[in-house]
Amino acid sequence: MSYEKVEVYSPRSLAEALEILSQKKEHIKPVAGGTDVMVMLKDGVVKEKELLNLSYISELSYIKEKESRILIGAATKYREIRRSPIINAYAPILIEAVRQIGSPQIQNLGTIGGNLGTASPAGDSIPPLYVLNARVKLQKIGTSREVQIDKFFLGPRKTVKEPDELITEISVDKMEPGSYYFFEKLGLRSANAISIVSAAGIINLENKTVKYLRLSLGAVAPTVIRATDAEEEAKGKELSEDLIDRIAKLASEATKPISDIRGTAEYRKKATYGIVYEALYRIFKGYGKKIEYGFEKTS
């Protein structure tokens, strides 16, 4: 569909948006930041004749705390996430990822809900959401449901969202104080790159023993995946170069990559090993990033 023939609805409230969605269902496509949809529109691959512009719905843009969770409105832009004192204090791993998304221009437009809706296995906000035990809130008129992030994606560009549902909120765990964390991505260039491989990890240590490791991998399977075997292997063991090697190997084995212009499948497996090994090695050697006690909420 070329842009001349597309109708755009620009509701000012969520209720209005859900109303439109309930009528139009699969004939309308929600647009938040537009960073993906506008490209699809130019390429003529948008099949819907109508777009639902969410950019005027301010009630979908927020970041707030609720007990041990953080709630993020789906239309919250990456730039807001980067600048959020709450995310900085309690979920800095998300900031690590978001600051590596696209470019300043993309971060000023793109939203976290949009990244989920696009459902690319290379979407950089997604791996941290896996290790933060995120839940995605899907709303339609009169009802809503919450889906665990690892149940949300069905494959590349496929999710469990029904056509009359809207992604309205993403909630994540606050990270435990003292946890180490990382988000690493590998692209063909050093900025504004699409991930060849990405990895997000949270590791909680008691002395040198791993209480738990949460590890997710991007761009190496049809969806982002949790490296559960690697997580199991780590549990209760003392962190060592040997253990890191075993974790990284299990992470690599968990991948089901494809070969494309950004990298061969074989390389993606090797690079998964490398990226996980290096990230954990840094933590092992004491120069990893750690979420400290004493962060104060500043707003």
Next chain:
Amino acid sequence: MITESISKYSYINKSIPRIDSTDKVGGYLLYLTDLKLENALYAYTFRSKVAHGKINAIYTEDAEKVNGVKAVLTYKDIPAMNGYGAIVPEIPVLAYDKVRYYGEPLALVAAETQEAALEALSMIKADITPLPVIHSIDEALDENAPKIHDKGNIARHTVVRKGDVEKARSSAYIVLERSYETPMQKHMFLEPEGGVAFVDEEGAINVLAGGQTPYRDRIQISRVLGIPPEKIRVKNTPTGGAFGGKDDITVQIHLALLAYKTKRPVKLVWSREESGIAGFHRTASKIKLRTSVDRDGSLLSNEATIYLDSGAYQSFGPTILDVSIETINGPYRIPNYVIDANLVYTNNGIASAFRGFGAPESNFAIESMMNELADELKLDPIDLRLKNILKTGEVGPFNNEIRHAEGLEEALKRAKELFYRPDPTGPFQRTGVGIAVSVKGVGFGTLPEFPSAAIEIAPEGRVSIMFSNVDYGQGINTGNAQLVAEKLQIPLSQINVLHSDTKFAPDTGGSSASRSTFNAGNALLLACEKALSELKMEAASYFMTKSDVITYKDGYFYFKDKTVSIYELAKRLRFKGKSTRFEATLEVPRYTEAVEGTLEVPHMVYMYGVIITKVEIDELLGKIKPREVDFIADIGNVINPAIAAGQIEGGIIQGLGYSLIEELNYDKDGKPLNINYTTYVVPVITDSPLINVEFIKSYEELGPFGAKGVGEVSIIPVGASVADAVTDAIGKRNYKLPLLPWRII
């Protein structure tokens, strides 16, 4: 660096900002694809979705019926010759019997609105019987391969030889035999191909489209339309980047054809993806070298087999092959060589000019070979080169007397101070340093060239300088203005540049082969001399004396205590009905005979450079980060150090892209996979290393105020230096560019 304070010149050796930079930073500069003509039609191209096939029919009837459509053109509508191509006019303007690459143009549409044009485009149907697709040089050479052209899949084959390689090799201490590969590189200029055309009041067809060589564009248009070149005007700038990719025809003939047929203004601009599909790219190469040295490191012989992938047609292929021949021996004393050079057809788009033009391809091979030989000989790679470089006055491998090679020697000696391995920044990082030498001829070698340029002195106090070379970012309009300012000793503010337009400028040739400063600069200086000589006679008449007692300084003629300005004299000439426009033609210095088997080898004037590249590699990820690059250049006298250094930096960054990440690929059906900035990744600012550019003090008497050229010199040796640095870091040698991480680990 040349320090400006010690320069004896007033206007050159100075880093004057580009004369068009205010318009550029202000956003006012109208590029040719920005132009909006009143009443213009929108034009689009219908392209083949088959990479290799026999055309049975093209159906345009439905498209013609769309409301608002003014023209749907196929090969049947071409008035004269259906062909173009800078060297051999074999590229169909619109394909007629066969298609030979994915995206080949089959029809053109022009309509009152974009929507109508696009609707019409969607209604054209082509009936094409697919033929097997040739994806690579190897496939093309297979004896059972289908023939892309009737004559076969070899577009050009030549052998150039000297001495007795067998004998030399048999007595050698070391003989190395290696194969090297380089990729197709896309230009990826920010402004895609495009422009406008219209028929003016005098009936002339005006084509204003991004390009590099307006007079060649004009003659190519003229042949297709069957109208004399004088009835065609071509203007090629402002252009948002070219790098060789706009040197041959892109949209110019299609635009002219549509304007000619419809008698309406027409706008035709390729989308980014169209540029990706149908735009030119650099030739891929496969080069085999067998090179021998004696025990002390003196090169004895070089046997090269060169294959360049020309894609579906030749464009500049034959001359690109010549440059690859000329540069495969490097700047070295090689008494015995055989070069078997082949230009090969495939169904991979069309390869054409790209900065360096065959030299980066050959340089990667010979400079990688030199580095490996140094290793084998346990010699310092700089010493090995110092031992083998040709010296001034020596006879080179192509029977050419070497001019001014001392700059290269000095550059190599300076390189020794910069050649060290940096410290790694982390536990998984390995660092390495690499070196390569660049050599490239300025201009067209033995091909005769007679560039003309003009200056016009306006009584109002302005000097217009006119040349047809195109400034698409190199800064030649500023550099040439500086040369004229220096010659006439007048401030730059009095100089007005008219270039790249057949309406105003005589034929100075185009911008390619690093020769715009050399050719246009020299021709402009001749025009200045002519002007000064004529004006001096007018001054003699004004002073009522003989011209030989008159002196000239800073825009004024002097006789005793009297003075008169060039502008006052221009006024007098005009009053007498005489022209104040002075045009001169240069016979470009050259060897008159090409080496047997070549078209244009050798060149008379060479640019030189030495590059030191320092990299850091993550050993687990195979990712290479270029950290620092030093480039020591001998480009003759430097007209504008900042602009010249900018050219060198830009070439290095393009070269790093070529060496590390850039590679155009086609799928099994011959469809290109890397057609936009998402799929063809180019360096961004964070990929740029620290770059240190140094100029050797140098003066080439044949050049304007001692200048040679600069545009191509720095991109050429990047690949070999990066590969060498990677070898230094991880111990493994790589023979194929780009050095993608999955080729490293």
Next chain:
Amino acid sequence: MEVNVSFNLNGKKVSVTAPPAKSLLRVLREDLGITSVKPGCEAGECGACSVLLDGQVVTSCLVMISQVDGKNVITVEGLQKDGELDPLQKSFIDEGATQCGYCTPGFIISAKGLLNENPNPTDEEILEGVSGNICRCGAYPRIFNAIKKVVKKNVI
């Protein structure tokens, strides 16, 4: 099918009628005569069409005109004050940070967006701030210097 949208463009109120999903880039170029925004890719990859939208740098090719109602849009044409070039523009000239110039307005807008929010960025922040813009001529070292020079002046 067309919408009427009003917004502030370089300090002046403008109104346009356009297809609602038309990009701000195309509206600026085709309907409002602003040609400094360049359609280098129309996919948000090259940054040549960057504008400041309510003070923040965005690629105008990714913004639907329907999303611009009531907003503030600044292009490089709007940076001059009383005919004086912005310090960034001057610095780009002095440092030789333009070659072909096609990417230049986008770079200047990105740098402006960065300095608006962070007048004293570190070197890394400068680089990140313009990492969404491509210069194929490779003027990067000089673009960096041009921005850095303005930052230094801000500090003093």
